[in-house]
Amino acid sequence: MASAQLYLDTRRAKVDGTFPVKIRIGYGRQAKLFNTIISLSKTDFERVVIGKGKLSDHLKAVKPKLDTLIKKANVVIEGLTPFNIETFTTRFFQRGNRLDLLFLLKEKADKLWELEKIGNSNLYKQAWTLLVEYHKHTSDSQELLIHTVNVKWLQNFETWVGRQTRVDKKGIILPKYSTTTLGMYLIRVRAIFNDTISDQLIPNNLYPFHTPQNNKGYKILKGGGNKRALQKNEMQRIFDYIPKTVNESFAKDIFMFSYLACGMNCIDIFRLKWSDIDGNKFTFIRKKTEGKLGGQNKITILLNKELSEIIERHGSHKLRSDLIFNVIPDDVNEVEALKAVRSSISTINQTLKKIAKALDITTEISTYFARHSFSTNQMNNETPLAFISKQLGHTSLKTTENYLSDFSNDKAEIYLSSLLENTN
Template structure:
């Protein structure tokens, strides 16, 4: 075959962000033509993706490049006579019809499971099951337009689902559209989300944070059983340690504890953040140290899980089940405690994280500090977490508007 292909970085003109487009180069009888594949990288990132043993995102990129080139070679082999025009027509036709939505879901769910991200895989599977209930037949990307998405939203709501659920399911679909565009299977013009198209509904931000008064009640509560004591203490540990979630509590080992602080990488971001993962640092207050002393496993070896929720060498599937059971137990008893204390809001493990961030906000802490403490990658995520101020605080500030009256 006198026609060759290769994946190259087109460095002739940089984009505004300093990256260059990655292209498929087809060479025939010393003539070359370039085809954009919808990916842009820096020279350094491209070199890493093309290296012998790339890891993480670079490994994913290398697989994508190989898949695209293999597809191009198949198109060339099937052409009776090569011409760039014939290749482009067949290649773009193949690109448009190469994958359907459900097969993309299946492939992505499999890749998540292979990475050990079984919780995320479960979320995508739930979204896929819902879409299949709405549209049982094969679903092409072309079929998914603003009208289709609006019809799906109405169907979901008519069956008693909330706007929040609709948003959760459709954000996974949006992520797959972005992936298909990135892989060159779709063109950006076929993207059905965004302004003047379909906008995913935002869930209602229900107040989840407790007041400082309610948190004091939980601190002062005298548990009636060991299960209550364990659940109350782990809830408080989450609140005291930057709103750390139960999965990260379960993953804590003694090597994460040094002096008056714990340092850890959030499980939620360790495989999804692209680079420069920043560890979360939580200061251990005297109360948090007391909880560690009460419930921490002994002897304290560096590789021992602190709270004994997990054991060494558990599979990702087993880890998910153990964490889910711990969350279930904590929620069961912390809800009982809340009822006994007359706390009207629903109290769960999630409430501890929201309470941590909101109490800091009400105390005047900068949002940048709160964001870093929570381990968020951007401030928008933090702003969503932060609860609104209590009415008495609003009244206090409103009174300042006419403070001049008090000087007369």
């Protein structure tokens, strides 16, 4: 069993005659010394550590600092089974309380930001913000210790979130957070639990979420089936629409590009390069799954006549930029690139609503409708689920199944009519 104790390194005195105080970690027959910023004389060290003699004001200030270091070292040691000196070193010098859920969420957000995983970083930051707000209502402590977050805590948090409201432009009171949004935040909380258990900071039995082995655990709610798919005839009407402005032309074409390119997300469309095109096809990796384990699947899209014409109308000059669409400026960092993409998507969505209104199609339309419309219309065409899943860039068929809208009424009628041979 490893142990931690204060150690006065008397091998070399400082100019003032004091010696460095270090943390000695003993494990097996080995030991390692860790520096502190504190130096003491031999006499003062005995007073602080052994309690021999009266403490001066200076030593009264020093003692709590050393006590905190020893306490932190012991906490790290207790969380390491078996003990590993490299892991101890990493954890001992990490800032913050490794058992504070709020700290861990914020730390994860910051790390993802540094890795330019901006979207996921923002979700961790938003989850942190919401948990901080809730924690202020339930505790005076600045920390939310991870072992206090159990099934009951999560249920109470869910109830509190459900009571939060907002007022829209028409003065109508609406829920502030959707079930989907809450689910996305709690998925990040669950990921923190997975990390802390993997790092042996907490035991498995403190895991509060539902698993096949723990059917009493908390189940993260899923969205209530807000499917955003347009029928084929509605997509055809948008395709046939004659734009009246440059904005309408770009919005319509990017929307149709997404639909015809197997539900390709706008962020991936705007990152497409001329070098991605190879003859009559192009290949890309989804930005959303880039860098994920098992998420590096390349998606190949056949470059049909309609897609080629859209590129011809809106593509940038090959010699000026490698990017096909002139949305992301050259030589910008990931944050600025994401801002440019979001700004363009916002303008496209506003323009799509005007087009949809003119065509008497739902004005709730957005660029994301193209992705859902592709998958659902492919399903109604009886396209194999495996193909739809592959083209969407999903890593599991279950994800695709959750993604699809219901079958159209016409398809449902055809399928049900085959229950008996002579059904009319």
